[in-house]
Amino acid sequence: MEPNTSHSNIADGKSTAIIAYITLIGLIVAFVQNSEKKNAYANFHIRQSLGLMCTGLALSLINIIPLLGWIICIVGMFVLLVLWIKGLLNAINGKELPVPVMGNLYDKWFSGIQ
Template sequence: MENNETIVVDQQEVQQGKAFAILSYFGILFLIGLLAAKENKFVQYHVNQGILLLLFNIVCSIVSVIPFIGWIVGIVGSIFGFVLFIMGIVNSAKGEAKPLPLIGKLFTIVKSY
């Protein structure tokens, strides 16, 4: 399945994996869901989204070292990253598997859904 579509998951999987899906957006804590819920498609989808968000935040941090333009890009990117963080948590808490805007459709790192 392409990463740009909303996936359909069993409601039982959603209920079992909500906590792991939410943790996936807290930086390196995506590893908990990656290891503890390997077979849960809902969790693995949000782990993938969490990894993409982490990579986005790392790139913003690196770019922010560049004077002037990098500072502006870093600040705007950090604010956008925080908005994506909130959106990811809300989506996983609601039991939805929607890609994050702009970055959620880039590529698939964890392929089990």
């Protein structure tokens, strides 16, 4: 948990943060829920989830390349699954930690989501 994140802020945004990791529909629902009542904790996890979804989409596009693309996609999807579980566990446990490897980039790339 980052020092500037208050416990009430986490409690208020925890359900939205968790929903953000549950499929694309969950991400959309979380985005809509958070647009009404802005919550920094929920925003952080929405950005992380959106980054994971975009990475999954990019891996799917790489899958078009025969053999090498398939291998990269399979390995990448396993890594992505581990990152998704880590992000979901962070949201459940009230932690505002970026997912390993790409989390800081996701936060930077999607910083416009406030």
